[in-house]
Amino acid sequence: MKKLSLPLVIIVVGIIAAGIPFLFSGSNKASLDISINSIPLIMPAAHKVYANPDALNGQYHLFKAKITNTGKKTLENVVVKYQVPGHIEWTEISTTGIMIPGQTIVAVCYPVFNPSVTSKTTESVERANVTVEWEGADHRDIIEESFTFKMLSRNDFAYTCIPSDEILGWGDVYDNDPLLPCFVTPNDPIVKYYTQIVQEKVLKGEAASVTRSPEQGVQFMLGLYEATRMSHMVYSGTKGIPQNLQDVQTLIQHVRLPREVITGNTGLCIELSVLYASVLSNAGLDPIIYLIPGHAYPGFKIDGQYYAIEATGIGGEGLGKISSAQEAYKLGMEQLDEFIKATQAGDPRYSIIDVHQLNASGVISMNLDDNDYLRKKVDEIAENFTPKHQQVIQYVQQPVSNQLADASRFPGPLSFLIPTGWVTYHNPAPGFPLLIAQITSPDMVASVSVYNIPASSAEEAMHQLKQYFSQMGLALQYSISGSNVQGTSANYTTTFRWIGKIAPMSGGYRLVAVGSDNQLYSQYTGVINSVYNSIR
Known part of the structure; x- marks a missing residue:
């Protein structure tokens, strides 16, 4: 049996040692997949909106980065950063403590541009750079992406x-x-x-x-x-x-x-x-x-x-x-x-x-x-x-008076003037036959509801209406004084305050109720009272 000379042994051992990382790296090497969805342009006039994640439910941003851990290694302290050269320095937008294999995160960038961007009078093409790094990653592991977008002028x-x-x-x-x-x-x-x-x-x-x-x-x-x-x-x-x-x-x-x-x-x-x-x-x-x-x-x-x-x-x-x-x-x-x-x-x-x-x-x-x-x-x-x-x-x-004077009048018993601009819906709720019409303000905050209720008295009519409301998950509270009625209808989140009139009609009673969301009632008092006073 021949013996290897010492130099040859060293060479062989070195080759084996050098190959060990490649033999075992398949299960430990970090692997991330990233896809970036960016917007094509930024309007300087709206820079405060882009910077605010709460503005318009966060729908205006510079980009969204979808990042998936496609490897078999759990990553720690995954950090997403971005920069816009000449406008925004490197800024961290997301840190994930632990990212297990198969996990996906989404990092959303709400860019904070300097207010001086509103002095921009020309359009330009800007570049955004994005990096993803994690604990233990060296410079070869760091993911780097970039994309361009238009920066319009402040007047665009x-x-x-x-x-x-x-x-x-x-x-x-x-x-x-x-x-x-x-x-x-x-x-x-x-x-x-x-x-x-x-x-x-x-x-x-x-x-x-x-x-x-x-x-x-x-x-x-x-x-x-x-x-x-x-x-x-x-x-x-x-x-x-x-x-x-x-x-x-x-x-x-x-x-x-x-x-x-x-x-x-x-x-x-x-x-x-x-x-x-x-x-x-x-x-x-x-x-x-x-x-x-x-x-x-x-x-x-x-x-x-x-x-x-x-x-x-x-x-x-x-x-x-x-x-x-x-x-x-x-x-x-x-x-x-x-x-x-x-x-x-x-x-x-x-x-x-x-x-x-x-x-x-x-x-x-x-x-x-x-x-x-x-x-x-x-x-x-x-x-x-x-x-x-x-x-x-x-x-x-x-x-409000002229709007009522120019408006059409709702027909039948307890007719009333419909304010200009209000929208009339006939039989708006097929599952609620007592409600024959609803007339709403353009912003949908205030409305007039018209009910035809088969009953022999006003009290019976209101009791029947309360039962219908209860079946729909609404709590109806009311008080009657002659033909005048006032009350509230509420669910778990909203209370609608109203005033109205009730009177007999063929086959029962008609109720006309006008009101608005309770929190905004004071803002609509004028038009509510005008409609109420026009009921005949």
């Missing part, structure tokens, strides 16, 4: 992030509508200054401090229109609002900020709507923007009622004349009636932007600094706010 609004060739309906076209309030800037020092000037020089103290009165709200809106008319502001067209599903060139629109519309003295329909929303909000009203095919117009809501004005009546491209404030308001309310009919018919092209409601959901506008030059521009514009240029703003009382 993308109606949708869905590629044009994937758009299937209007829900896709208006995918980003909830972000529109990011361009509504009531706290902009220039908007505040402009609002103050309008209150002092145009309204001259009338409606200068807007309360919850609908009349004062309309008066203020007419005064704002008159201010734009006297300053010779020009409507520059409807360009940009998607008009049909093939209108892909308008899915990203350059939207001038309210301060730019004021000082530039011109605006598209969407820009005028955003201006109105900003000023109305600063004055204490709840602004609304109505979006329809190819157009947008502003308004506000109060006590469950909606109001609108055609802000483009100031004249400009495609318009034959300059409308008075009253004419613009009349046209706006006519358009609102058409809007409501379209929404009742289920037309998805008609949508409401409730600015304050979206603000409460985390859609917050950008911060803007004061600017002496722009203040001087406002002062120059305000020189036109003189008596010789001003038309008399006379508001013929429209809300």
Whole structure:
């Protein structure tokens, strides 16, 4: 038997030792699979929304990373980080203490951009880098991914992030509508200054401090229109609002900020709507923007009622004349009636932007600094706010009474006036035959319910109704005084407060009850009492 020489033994042993990791690594080597779903663009105006995981239920983010442990080794302290060079340094977005084989985690990135991003005036392509590492991983193990996205300018609004060739309906076209309030800037020092000037020089103290009165709200809106008319502001067209599903060139629109519309003295329909929303909000009203095919117009809501004005009546491209404030308001309310009919018919092209409601959901506008030059521009514009240029703003009382006067009347015993804009549903609950109709406010908060109850007395009718409510899991409480009834209906989460009247009819009794969610009842008291008092 021959003996191996010492050098050869060392070589053989070295080869064996070097091969040991490869022989046994199959069961211990870490293996992760990652897939990244990123958005194609970021709007600087909405940077506060992207940064807030609670805004709009967290639906707006930079990316989601789905990571699966495809190996046979349990990993500890798995960390996901990202960076956007030039904007965001390396930031940790997720740490998982233990990740067993087969486990999947999802890391969502809500990017916190510097507020200075809102000074960006051009579009650019940015890169996001993503890494995944874990305890014990060396540099060769770390997973590195990257993707690019568009960073729009601060004035760019993308109606949708869905590629044009994937758009299937209007829900896709208006995918980003909830972000529109990011361009509504009531706290902009220039908007505040402009609002103050309008209150002092145009309204001259009338409606200068807007309360919850609908009349004062309309008066203020007419005064704002008159201010734009006297300053010779020009409507520059409807360009940009998607008009049909093939209108892909308008899915990203350059939207001038309210301060730019004021000082530039011109605006598209969407820009005028955003201006109105900003000023109305600063004055204490709840602004609304109505979006329809190819157009947008502003308004506000109060006590469950909606109001609108055609802000483009100031004249400009495609318009034959300059409308008075009253004419613009009349046209706006006519358009609102058409809007409501379209929404009742289920037309998805008609949508409401409730600015304050979206603000409460985390859609917050950008911060803007004061600017002496722009203040001087406002002062120059305000020189036109003189008596010789001003038309008399006379508001013929429209809300709530006029809405009822113009409205249709629900027929039959205990008929009542239906407020303009409220939607009537006949036999809305087939499993609840006593409820023959329900008329709801546009925001679905307030409603009128009409019941036909086979009974020989009012007490018997209410008792029977209470039994029906109980079968549906609702608790009905009520009190009767003659023909007047008041009460509440509640489930585990919501209480509906109402007042109404009950009277005999052929075959039984009819109950008409009008009310709203108990927490919002005080806001709807005006319209509730008006409907109640119209019951005959």
